Amino acid sequence: FFKTAPNMGERERLTVLALLAAFALHTMSNSLQGQSGDGTYGGLFFTPNLQGDTEVIAGLVEKRQTLLQEISNLQATVNELQRASLTTASAAALPAVPEVPPPAVPPPSGLGLVSEAPSAPAAAFLPVDVSPPSPPPPLPPPAAVPAAAASAAQLISRGDSWVFAGEPMPPNLADFPCALREFKKAQVTTSCELACRGDDSCARAKEVCSGYVECSHIVVNIARGEPLGGATVVLKKDSTKAIDNSRQLLHAAKWWGSNAMTTQTRPRIYIVASYGGCGSKMMAGWLSQLPGHVKQWVYHLHDRHPPDALRHMPKPPAPSMKSDFRTGRFPGGSKFKSDTPLVSDSDLDAYRVVYLYKDPVEAMVSRFGHGHCTHIQGDCGPSDAQFPKLDKYADMGQDRMRLNDHFNAFMRPSTLRNYPVVAINYHKLWDNLPAVMEAFGLPQEFVQKFPPRTETVRNDLTGKAEGNAAHTEKTRNGLKRMYSTILDDIRNNPAVRVV
Numbered sequence: 001f002f003k004t005a006p007n008m009g010e011r012e013r014l015t016v017l018a019l020l021a022a023f024a025l026h027t028m029s030n031s032l033q034g035q036s037g038d039g040t041y042g043g044l045f046f047t048p049n050l051q052g053d054t055e056v057i058a059g060l061v062e063k064r065q066t067l068l069q070e071i072s073n074l075q076a077t078v079n080e081l082q083r084a085s086l087t088t089a090s091a092a093a094l095p096a097v098p099e100v101p102p103p104a105v106p107p108p109s110g111l112g113l114v115s116e117a118p119s120a121p122a123a124a125f126l127p128v129d130v131s132p133p134s135p136p137p138p139l140p141p142p143a144a145v146p147a148a149a150a151s152a153a154q155l156i157s158r159g160d161s162w163v164f165a166g167e168p169m170p171p172n173l174a175d176f177p178c179a180l181r182e183f184k185k186a187q188v189t190t191s192c193e194l195a196c197r198g199d200d201s202c203a204r205a206k207e208v209c210s211g212y213v214e215c216s217h218i219v220v221n222i223a224r225g226e227p228l229g230g231a232t233v234v235l236k237k238d239s240t241k242a243i244d245n246s247r248q249l250l251h252a253a254k255w256w257g258s259n260a261m262t263t264q265t266r267p268r269i270y271i272v273a274s275y276g277g278c279g280s281k282m283m284a285g286w287l288s289q290l291p292g293h294v295k296q297w298v299y300h301l302h303d304r305h306p307p308d309a310l311r312h313m314p315k316p317p318a319p320s321m322k323s324d325f326r327t328g329r330f331p332g333g334s335k336f337k338s339d340t341p342l343v344s345d346s347d348l349d350a351y352r353v354v355y356l357y358k359d360p361v362e363a364m365v366s367r368f369g370h371g372h373c374t375h376i377q378g379d380c381g382p383s384d385a386q387f388p389k390l391d392k393y394a395d396m397g398q399d400r401m402r403l404n405d406h407f408n409a410f411m412r413p414s415t416l417r418n419y420p421v422v423a424i425n426y427h428k429l430w431d432n433l434p435a436v437m438e439a440f441g442l443p444q445e446f447v448q449k450f451p452p453r454t455e456t457v458r459n460d461l462t463g464k465a466e467g468n469a470a471h472t473e474k475t476r477n478g479l480k481r482m483y484s485t486i487l488d489d490i491r492n493n494p495a496v497r498v499v
Helices: 010-032 054-085 147-153 203-211 246-252 280-288 345-350 360-366 370-375 390-396 403-411 426-440 444-449 460-466 473-482 484-492
Strands: 173-175 193-195 217-220 232-238 268-273 295-301 351-357 421-425 496-498
Touching (some): 193 203, 203 217, 203 232, 246 426, 246 496, 268 280, 268 345, 280 351, 345 351, 351 403, 351 426, 360 403, 360 484, 403 421, 426 496, 473 484
Parallel strands (some): 268 295, 268 351, 351 421
Antiparallel strands (some): 173 232, 193 232, 217 232, 421 496
8 A cells, every 4th residue: 555655754654554553443342242243252253163262352352451441541641630730720721531431342251250350440542642731830929828827828738629718619519427527426427527626727627538538628617817726617528520430430341231240120139248337238228128120139248258159149038127227137147158059150140249348447446346357257366355446456457357358359359250249439339329220230210219328426526425445536547557458449449340
């Protein structure tokens, strides 16, 4: 072709090569979906026996996922530069990079044992200009701050995330519950209100906000520039930004649309697992009261050993349930079955295995002790008398509850599984309920029936009033250090991920 176009310049040659490459990728993508349109990879790499060469296809799928992740990383870079530019009034706005989900490609026949690698945000094959933007002009010098308010000015380091009395309230702000609210006894709350406790910089509000995935704004009840020692602040979330790309990632998951995870509404057996204190009993309780056309029965487990191959979970005794789903009891065993027949590939869609995880600091404050340690197969010792209290446990810095192992067993399996796990990030659950319903195979109208979120307040004040050192913020800080890896995953993971 190039010989027939001797006058073609280098730029034109590169353009033609790029178009040919794009056409090849397009053809490959279409081939990966199969000539018959049934997602069986029937149109690519036949052996003499007309069997799909699954090893070659698996390699191509892996390369495709790598390209998607690289493009997603470039997109994230551009968007981050765009957000950074918005902090300077004179900085030019960068164009937003659209997020378009790639074609959903289910696992090929014969690849049922491929485990899900950590999902990257899906992105389309779009040309992305990632050249660095021109540097914005320097910020103007800060205005003079009255001496009386010098310390208060130090906290205005996150731009508009601080909203003072008399200032316009950003749209779409909403409350979220937190356990550190200023109550003197343990009780349920739906918001997060804090006192600055005599600190004119109110550094505590900033520290607490940074520790919550949900927190985006700090609303103060006094005017900007005033000392904050006597102020009360309310932590808020931006409800629009809290909606993530879980549905997009769900549709891009290799399990989606396969025999193990169809979109069909049908009676299913739900297995809800967690390391405790994560809202899993609430989730199991809600699922258990759903009508029979979408649910057979529900198990609630704390098993740290999800099996490589799923076995039948027979009908358990009926749970005892009250209006508060968290108080229900689920007889039938707390572990996956190991002595029942294997679930056939054709019957896997009759199950949904759900793993619900939450900030382990809050989980431990809620559920801790020798008894619970034995439930989740930790390093518990012989008796409760020899097991440390939570404050001592936090000081020791040793994960005897084995929460890290529990989390990794579900989220980073070391062996292949023949079934998908729907992993639910508790802190992003309520803002992404449509994605949760879709992953569960439930109708979207059930979003309106899901119970509201609440938290039980446990902090320095309740710890002092009750003489319980386990509830103090010092204990929490020790637990944060111990479980920092899970906390990072919670911040980075979407609301719904198929593992």
